[in-house]
Amino acid sequence: MNIELNIEPMEQWFPKTKDLPLLIAGPCSAESEEQVLETAKLIEKDHRAMVYRAGLWKPRTRPGTFEGVGAKGLPWLKKVKEQTRLLVATEVAKAEHVQQAIDAGVDILWIGARTTVNPFSVQELADALKGHDIPVLVKNPINPDLQLWIGALERINQAGITKLGAIHRGFSPNSESKYRNDPKWKLAIELKRILPDMPIVCDPSHIGGSRELIEPVAQKAFDLQMEGLMIETHINPEVALSDAKQQVTPARLKTILDAIILRRADSANNEFVESLKELRGKIDNVDDELITLLGKRMALVDQIGESKKENNVTILQVGRYENILNDRVAKGEDENLSADFVKDIFEFIHQNSIKRQEKIMND
Numbered sequence: 001m002n003i004e005l006n007i008e009p010m011e012q013w014f015p016k017t018k019d020l021p022l023l024i025a026g027p028c029s030a031e032s033e034e035q036v037l038e039t040a041k042l043i044e045k046d047h048r049a050m051v052y053r054a055g056l057w058k059p060r061t062r063p064g065t066f067e068g069v070g071a072k073g074l075p076w077l078k079k080v081k082e083q084t085r086l087l088v089a090t091e092v093a094k095a096e097h098v099q100q101a102i103d104a105g106v107d108i109l110w111i112g113a114r115t116t117v118n119p120f121s122v123q124e125l126a127d128a129l130k131g132h133d134i135p136v137l138v139k140n141p142i143n144p145d146l147q148l149w150i151g152a153l154e155r156i157n158q159a160g161i162t163k164l165g166a167i168h169r170g171f172s173p174n175s176e177s178k179y180r181n182d183p184k185w186k187l188a189i190e191l192k193r194i195l196p197d198m199p200i201v202c203d204p205s206h207i208g209g210s211r212e213l214i215e216p217v218a219q220k221a222f223d224l225q226m227e228g229l230m231i232e233t234h235i236n237p238e239v240a241l242s243d244a245k246q247q248v249t250p251a252r253l254k255t256i257l258d259a260i261i262l263r264r265a266d267s268a269n270n271e272f273v274e275s276l277k278e279l280r281g282k283i284d285n286v287d288d289e290l291i292t293l294l295g296k297r298m299a300l301v302d303q304i305g306e307s308k309k310e311n312n313v314t315i316l317q318v319g320r321y322e323n324i325l326n327d328r329v330a331k332g333e334d335e336n337l338s339a340d341f342v343k344d345i346f347e348f349i350h351q352n353s354i355k356r357q358e359k360i361m362n363d
């Protein structure tokens, strides 16, 4: 897959992010002028906070719940800009939101997870953004579809938006989970691999769904080299009109930020750099051996496939497969490898063995 996006490095549009991660904080929803301004003034006191978020148009799962104050809250955000050093951001889901937010001087727009899933909506936003120079952050879609996320980023980029970032807010879980939204870190890592220049802001509030999970999720995000955080912060979370369980006070925001350890992607410590190089060299050699061994194993699989074909024997013998898994899991334990890990690897290897033998049978 070849994806070429024309984006500006984040430190060009947020000079402070050269040294600090992009920190976006503020309530899930703007509720009143007083709540918006008081929360902003407390958040501003933390030097790390750069952007104030507040949702005006709220995509709610069920009707009849608080759906946001809408355009009525735009002047409140304007006051935040006038009375603090913070930039302001809000979610847009329709062309008219884009127009109203830009007219009111909102600095950054984000596209919510429920909008990213719909290419028609994303295209409507892209068309409304044409001709504007404003940063846009695109949340992942609620379903774990990386292509949909990338597609939305492409649509916005093709509209001429070059100050572009992604927000990782997790995916609707399909089983009981401690997270409100399953982080599926693998998908965020894959986005980074495919689009290495795309900054990713982690939203530990919507991933965790509870105040307690914000810090560990944020720490993990930084350990995976993400560029920023969006943390829902409310002057009085207990009475918040949306997402009350996951919002923190500005004081707790500070405690969370103080606890997070910022690790860098590289280091100036020569001893560390040298030893890393040596260990990575050893890993490369082990990987070469692994590839050679896998090749040998599959050559044996092919040999067995030929003889099964000649003798009219089925490819799969469940008993043998069960024995392989049990034996390899037990041996893995002696090498300090978890049962899950060994089982996953041998399931994978076995799948490929079946595929190769199927090909032999059908030739």
Ligand code: PEP
Pocket (backbone or CB within 6 Å): 028, 029, 055, 059, 091, 111, 112, 113, 114, 139, 169, 206
């Ligand atoms: C939000 O940021 O408040 C929000 C609605 O988030 P999401 O789009 O991630 O559900």
Ligand code: MN
Pocket (backbone or CB within 6 Å): 028, 029, 232, 242, 243
């Ligand atoms: Mn929210």
